Amino acid sequence: MTINDPAGRLTSLLFRDDEPVLQGRALLSAARRPGAGVPLFGDTDSWDCNGVLRRPANLKANEWQVPFTVELAEPFWNLLAREMAMVMANPQHEALQKAGIYLGDTPASVSTLRGAVYQLRAVINWADDAGLPPNPREWTATDLKRRVKTLDASLSAASVIGIVSFIRRMVRMSSALSGGWPAEEPWPGKSAKAVAKATRTDVVSTKPIPPEIWFTMVRAAWAYVHTFAPDVLRAIRRRDELLRSARASIIDASHTLDTWLANPTNQVPVHYARDLPAGHPPAVNWPLMTLLLGIVPTLQGAVFGARQSALAWSRRAAVLEAVEQGRYTHQGLVEDLAQVTRSDGSTGPWHPGIQQGHIEYLRTALRNAAFLLVAALSMMRDSELHEIGRGCIVEHYNTPAVASTLQKGHPNRPRKHWWITEPVVEAIELADSLSLHAERVFAPFKRPKTSEAIDGALMIDSFTRFVNAHAAWSGLDPIPAGRVRPHMFRRTMAMLTDQFAGSEIALGIQLKHIATRALANRSTRGYAAPDEAWAKHLEGAIEAARFRRLRTLYNEHKDGKTIGYGPGADRVKQAFDDIEDTVRARGGDSRVEEDLLRKARITIRFGALNNCLFDPSNPSGAICLENTVIPEGHTGPLDWRCRPDRCHNSMIGIEHVPIYDAHRREQLKLLETPGLPSLRKDLICREVERAEAVLKLTSQEET
Numbered sequence: 001m002t003i004n005d006p007a008g009r010l011t012s013l014l015f016r017d018d019e020p021v022l023q024g025r026a027l028l029s030a031a032r033r034p035g036a037g038v039p040l041f042g043d044t045d046s047w048d049c050n051g052v053l054r055r056p057a058n059l060k061a062n063e064w065q066v067p068f069t070v071e072l073a074e075p076f077w078n079l080l081a082r083e084m085a086m087v088m089a090n091p092q093h094e095a096l097q098k099a100g101i102y103l104g105d106t107p108a109s110v111s112t113l114r115g116a117v118y119q120l121r122a123v124i125n126w127a128d129d130a131g132l133p134p135n136p137r138e139w140t141a142t143d144l145k146r147r148v149k150t151l152d153a154s155l156s157a158a159s160v161i162g163i164v165s166f167i168r169r170m171v172r173m174s175s176a177l178s179g180g181w182p183a184e185e186p187w188p189g190k191s192a193k194a195v196a197k198a199t200r201t202d203v204v205s206t207k208p209i210p211p212e213i214w215f216t217m218v219r220a221a222w223a224y225v226h227t228f229a230p231d232v233l234r235a236i237r238r239r240d241e242l243l244r245s246a247r248a249s250i251i252d253a254s255h256t257l258d259t260w261l262a263n264p265t266n267q268v269p270v271h272y273a274r275d276l277p278a279g280h281p282p283a284v285n286w287p288l289m290t291l292l293l294g295i296v297p298t299l300q301g302a303v304f305g306a307r308q309s310a311l312a313w314s315r316r317a318a319v320l321e322a323v324e325q326g327r328y329t330h331q332g333l334v335e336d337l338a339q340v341t342r343s344d345g346s347t348g349p350w351h352p353g354i355q356q357g358h359i360e361y362l363r364t365a366l367r368n369a370a371f372l373l374v375a376a377l378s379m380m381r382d383s384e385l386h387e388i389g390r391g392c393i394v395e396h397y398n399t400p401a402v403a404s405t406l407q408k409g410h411p412n413r414p415r416k417h418w419w420i421t422e423p424v425v426e427a428i429e430l431a432d433s434l435s436l437h438a439e440r441v442f443a444p445f446k447r448p449k450t451s452e453a454i455d456g457a458l459m460i461d462s463f464t465r466f467v468n469a470h471a472a473w474s475g476l477d478p479i480p481a482g483r484v485r486p487h488m489f490r491r492t493m494a495m496l497t498d499q500f501a502g503s504e505i506a507l508g509i510q511l512k513h514i515a516t517r518a519l520a521n522r523s524t525r526g527y528a529a530p531d532e533a534w535a536k537h538l539e540g541a542i543e544a545a546r547f548r549r550l551r552t553l554y555n556e557h558k559d560g561k562t563i564g565y566g567p568g569a570d571r572v573k574q575a576f577d578d579i580e581d582t583v584r585a586r587g588g589d590s591r592v593e594e595d596l597l598r599k600a601r602i603t604i605r606f607g608a609l610n611n612c613l614f615d616p617s618n619p620s621g622a623i624c625l626e627n628t629v630i631p632e633g634h635t636g637p638l639d640w641r642c643r644p645d646r647c648h649n650s651m652i653g654i655e656h657v658p659i660y661d662a663h664r665r666e667q668l669k670l671l672e673t674p675g676l677p678s679l680r681k682d683l684i685c686r687e688v689e690r691a692e693a694v695l696k697l698t699s700q701e702e703t
Contacts, residue, residue, distance in 0.1 A: 010075045013178045014095040015086050017042025023090050025107065027052055041086055044068060044078050049110050057386035057440055059111070060453050066113045071124045080136070080179045081120055085113045087173045101176055103169075119166040123147060137180030144171075144186045148195065157198035158205065164192040208492040209484055211534055216477045217484065218376050220467045223476055224369035225427045227338050228350055232362045233433070235333040235354040239291075246296045253303050256293050257315050261322060266292075268322050272330040272352035281323045282330065288356055289319060297356070332358070340475030350474045361466070363434055363445065368463035370431040371442050371456065375489040377424050378402065379497075382456045382486035384418075388441045390432055393425055400425055456486040495534065547598065549606055554579070554597055565698045566644070568613040568651030575600050604651070605637075609659065610644040611651040612637055623647040645693035657698055664691035 011017070021039045028051060039047035047066040049055070055064045072081045087096060088108035096103070108116070126147055132139055144167050151160060167186065174181040187195050209217075260266050269289055270282035286304050287297035295303055304316040322328070330353040331337070337349035354362065375385055380402075387405040394403050394417070401417040402424070420428075428441060437443035444454045464479045471478045553563045557576045563569065579596045586592060605612040614622055614637040624641040637649070644650040652660075667688045671681065 010079055011178075012041070012079060012083055012086075014093075014099070014176055015041045015083065021047050021086060021089055022049070022052060024092070025053065028054060039066075041082060044082070047085070047113075053110065056383050056453075057442075058383045058453050058456065063114070064110055066110065066117060068117070071121050072117065076135075076179055077120075077124060080177055080181075081117055083177050083179075084116060084120065084170065084173065087176050088113060088116060088169075096176060099175055101173060103172060115162075116166060116169075119163065122163075123167075126150070135180065136182070139182050141182055141184040141186040144182060148186075156205070157193075157196045160196035161192045161198060164195045168192070206487055206491040208495050208534060209488050210480075210482060213480050213482045213484060214376075214492055216479045217372065217464070220476045220479060221369040221373040221376070221427075221463070222423060223474070224366055225373055225430055226423070227340075228474070229366050229430050231334060231337045231351070232354065232359070232366055236359055236363070238333045239356060239359060242291045242294075243296070246291055246294055248296050248299065250295060250299055250302050253293065253295065254311055254315055256295075257318060260293060261318060264327075267327050267329040268319055269332065269355070270323065270328045270330050271355070281320070282328060284319060284323060284328075285332075285355055288332070291356070329353075342472065342475040343477075351470075352473060360445070365463060365466045367431055367434050367442065367445075368459040368466070370427040370434075371459050372463055372489075373427040374402075374420075374424050374431075375456070375486050376493060378418050378420050379490050379493050380404065380418055381490065385456065385486065386440065386442055386453060388428065388431075389439050390435070390441060392441070393420075393428060402428060460484050460486065546604065546606065550602060550604060551594070551597060554593070562654060564611065564654065565652040565657075566610075566650050566694075567648040568611065571613060572602060572604070572651060575602055606653075607639075607642075610642070610656055611653055612642070612647075613649045613651060615649075621648050643690075645690050645697075652694055652697055657695070660691045660694045664688055664695065667691065 017040065019041045021041055021043075027038065038052050039049065046068060048064075049066075050061050050064050053064070055061070066085055068078050068081050072078050085108075087093070087101075087103065090096075090107060091103040092105060127136070127139070127143075130143075130146065130150075132143055147167065148160065148164060151163065164187070170177075170181050171183060171185055174183040208214075269285040269292065271285055273282055276282060286300045290297050290300040290303050293303070301312075303312060304319065305312045306316055329335075331349075332353035332355045334354060337351055337354075339347060340350045341347050351358075351362075371385065374380065374388070375382070378385075384404045384406065388402060389404075392403045394401055396403075396417040396419065399419050400421070401419050403415055403417050406414050406416040431441045435441050435443055436445055442454065442459075444452055461484075464484070467474070467476055468478045470476075553572065554576050557563050557573060558580060563572065579593065579600060582588075582596055583593050603613060603615045605614065616635065619625060622637055623643045623646050624638040628638065628641060630638070642650075644652060644656075667684050670676075670684050671688075676684075
């Protein structure tokens with residue numbers, strides 16, 4: 001589309017060409033950005049923010065630029081795009097305040113500016129195809145409505161919402177655009193979700209990783225991090241030691257070789273061949289053979305080249321003769337590799353032999369495995385994973401944690417902590433030992449001195465291909481085909497963690513979804529929402545874990561130990577006694593006991609403050625369901641209305657007693673605080689009474 005501005009003016013009404021684009025922001029110091037300059041409004045090709053604003057670790061250099069090319073190269077559209085980006089980048093600009101334009105307080109990020117430029121390009125192309133006037137000043141609100149109506153039906157609701165939001169933003173800033181834009185609101189009184197006809201749901205759009213992919217992938221990552229990594233690190237150290245001691249000279253090479261061959265323990269390194277014909281000797285690994293002689297591998301041609309010289313030919317013949325005599329090994333740089341059991345039942349080393357040429361591939365596989373494991377078990381976003389730096393493992397409230405930079409929705413980039421487990425600690429320490437970057441743990445190996453990013457999705461795909469290509473030897477199960485991305489690990493782990501009692505608060509803290517409502521906002525529940533692909537697996541896993549705990553209680557009761565207090569405990573004890581009597585009458589063994597325990601179908605939910613014996617077939621008597629409105633579709637007890645001191649379904653376990661005792665003492669201590677309001681005292685007294693009522697159940701049992 002060619003635009004000829006009728007006024008012939010291509011200068012902005014509000015902004016000067018020499019005006020810096022980034023105003024009121026913390027810029028990098030000159031020492032950290034040699035040669036970088038703050039982009040100016042008059043820069044018509046692109047606004048390059050590299051070296052000026054700190055770039056997130058997961059973005060490449062070209063992703064930290066705002067390009068005004070292709071359709072936006074035309075002067076009219078170029079000015080419009082730059083004005084739009086300038087307004088978004090500086091919503092508190094004096095010129096906007098004087099013009100009475102209010103667009104909020106938060107400057108748009110570089111990524112947001114790039115997205116807006118992309119949306120503007122799409123509108124320009126659509127307007128050209130739709131035959132609209134060449135000047136957007138002549139467009140109407142009806143035209144903008146048509147833009148949304150003509151969208152591809154395959155677009156997601158989130159994409160449509162983004163387009164609607166872009167159009168509305170342009171309408172709000174229309175008076176600041178020299179070329180003009182329709183100032184009439186296309187959808188008055190309607191939200192972007194209503195325009196997009198998006199149905200409200202508390203479940204995030206991200207799908208969990210299917211269980212068959214999740215388990216094989218995480219197990220493979222753990223195998224490489226925990227089992228295979230020590231062998232690879234040994235091989236790297238061995239190679240580096242040989243290279244440090246190698247000389248760049250072939251003087252006395254023949255004498256050195258004769259001495260090496262004279263030692264019967266030395267074996268010639270060869271390449272592994274799966275289907276080597278009978279009587280055919282394996283191929284010698286000449287670079288490694290040269291290195292074992294203490295000569296740099298680049299001189300292998302001079303040492304063993306068949307066409308180099310008579311001496312080189314004789315040295316080569318001596319090595320080949322040793323191979324024919326059976327003096328060779330394909331174990332490579334190190335021996336005694338970790339043993340695995342393969343799918344065909346055979347047992348052996350996990351790798352056929354780590355040669356020099358394998359090290360870079362294995363180093364990459366280990367880094368990718370570490371990234372995958374941290375993504376799966378920490379619930380960190382992809383951007384936060386890439387921000388993990390050296391020495392990031394700390395103690396946070398006496399628990400191991402990884403410190404990284406919080407990205408999404410936080411322009412001030414605060415330093416936050418994610419609690420982690422030992423496998424994650426091991427994975428990060430491994431990645432730290434492999435990294436060649438000065439600051440980051442997850443970074444490219446080929447560009448260690450730059451701040452270029454590495455794609456998390458590519459790391460996952462690369463690891464999958466590597467595992468599947470070597471599964472027959474490593475003993476690992478092949479990873480099924482399927483699309484897996486870093487943010488899907490966060491969703492899957494949140495769903496799995498939600499199966500534990502009190503999980504919403506813990507998930508809200510770990511996912512950084514802190515809000516007033518129980519410390520976890522709606523997004524937390526959305527991430528933790530169940531998925532059909534996992535339903536059967538989770539149901540079986542939860543039932544198995546519940547039965548294991550029930551079996552433990554049965555064994556303790558049979559040994560004469562106290563398993564709990566309260567009316568619920570009495571019902572469990574009676575059921576256990578009936579099973580014991582039946583087993584004794586039948587003369588049965590432990591197998592009969594287990595069968596009877598399963599058939600007893602004792603409905604028990606193990607909780608943090610008590611165990612609930614709510615029976616769905618007989619819900620009467622459940623205090624939590626009395627005098628309340630049960631949410632539509634809800635089944636089972638209402639956990640937030642539980643009264644362990646009153647309900648006949650409640651069983652106070654041995655592990656719960658110290659909690660109530662500590663709570664009672666803490667509340668009594670609070671009562672001693674001078675100047676407490678009467679309402680606060682009443683609330684504390686009520687807590688004391690409830691704790692004492694529970695403890696009274698335990699004292700009656702002991703009496």
